[in-house]
Amino acid sequence: MKVKFNIDENLPEEKAEFWLHKMTDKISQIANELTNKKEFIWCFHRGDAYPVKFSEIYLVQVENEKTYVYTEQDTYLYKGRLYQVQKVLPSDFVTVSRSALLNYRQLDHLQILSNGNIDAILNNDLHVQISRRRIKELKERLGL
Amino acid sequence: MKRVRYMLDSGLMGIGIGMIWFAVDLLSSSNWRNLEATKLSAINFLFWLIISFFIGVFFYFAGWIFNNDSWSLRTQIVVNFFVCLAAWLLFNLIINNFSYSWSLLMTTVISFIIMYAIAYGSYFFHLWHEVNQINKKLKKNGE
Numbered sequence: 001m002k003v004k005f006n007i008d009e010n011l012p013e014e015k016a017e018f019w020l021h022k023m024t025d026k027i028s029q030i031a032n033e034l035t036n037k038k039e040f041i042w043c044f045h046r047g048d049a050y051p052v053k054f055s056e057i058y059l060v061q062v063e064n065e066k067t068y069v070y071t072e073q074d075t076y077l078y079k080g081r082l083y084q085v086q087k088v089l090p091s092d093f094v095t096v097s098r099s100a101l102l103n104y105r106q107l108d109h110l111q112i113l114s115n116g117n118i119d120a121i122l123n124n125d126l127h128v129q130i131s132r133r134r135i136k137e138l139k140e141r142l143g144l
Numbered sequence: 145m146k147r148v149r150y151m152l153d154s155g156l157m158g159i160g161i162g163m164i165w166f167a168v169d170l171l172s173s174s175n176w177r178n179l180e181a182t183k184l185s186a187i188n189f190l191f192w193l194i195i196s197f198f199i200g201v202f203f204y205f206a207g208w209i210f211n212n213d214s215w216s217l218r219t220q221i222v223v224n225f226f227v228c229l230a231a232w233l234l235f236n237l238i239i240n241n242f243s244y245s246w247s248l249l250m251t252t253v254i255s256f257i258i259m260y261a262i263a264y265g266s267y268f269f270h271l272w273h274e275v276n277q278i279n280k281k282l283k284k285n286g287e
Contacts, residue, residue: 097213108286109279116217118275131213135274142281 026091033090041088043069043076052076054090058106058122062099072124094141096120096130104141151204158200159193161262165255166192195235202231203263225260232256 016034020027040051052069059070060082067078067085078085086093086101093101102120110130111119120130130138166189174182209215209224236252237244 107282109282110275112272112275116221129213132210132271135271135278139274139278142278142285144277144281 029089029091032087038088041069041078041085043078045074045076050076054092054103055105057089057093058103058124059126059128060085060089060093060101061128070124070126091141094134094138096128096134096138098131100128102128104138151201154204154207155197155200157263158198158203159196161259162192162196162199165259166196199235203228206231221264228260229253229256 016031018027018031039055040053041057042049043052044050052071056071057069058072060078061068061070062082067080067082069076069078069085082099082101086095089101092103092105094104096102102122106123108121108123108125111121113119118130118132118135119127121127170182170184206224206228209227210220212220215223233249233252233256236248240248
């Protein structure tokens, strides 16, 4: 896709316009990101609610039907489904399996395990299994 | 639509592998000599062309086994291998009018193992290459 920027300091209002063949989830997520001023989600830790900034989130993962949000050092509970949190998160987050979304900016490397599965290792040394089908999407997000 | 495209891609890959196989089989039948004199039956060629396509499509459907994330890759490969082998044995029995012999069984199993190794070997090599590409990019971004 071609991207064009018209930078003008005297512009009365900033706007973005897309010329597309069809609407995709990725474009929808980018549009949400551009229009949404909220940059955090409400999460719970030991019964208390905290606003967790998108940029601080490393991983969102479903475990035992509960949605957990992982930051560098803490784990929070998100009271909602994975698809609900996915709608509000910016395009930095990539679906890596049916039960996990990771912030690709916090991805350190991928590791092929001896059983053939692939693990994503995050910058805080958190390991998460990545589905082989999602490798292509991750590549695209990294600009490969 | 995406699934139909992937299915057709798999069918075309089947044609690619099948036709290489067909050429090797044809040339080996003439002991790799008098290659210019080797004859090719059009009906035989068309039959294997179409069958190769359907084998490719079958591999696409059998590949759904790999979508089961709760299984390890080893389990997925073992299940996929035996599902495909069973289908290949059945297909070979049908085209040989259910006449069974040990030599036919051995030839069928060995030919299947070679085809399977080519198809999935290239897939896993591609995957390994993609993981390496991603790691290189991440390392470059981190520097």
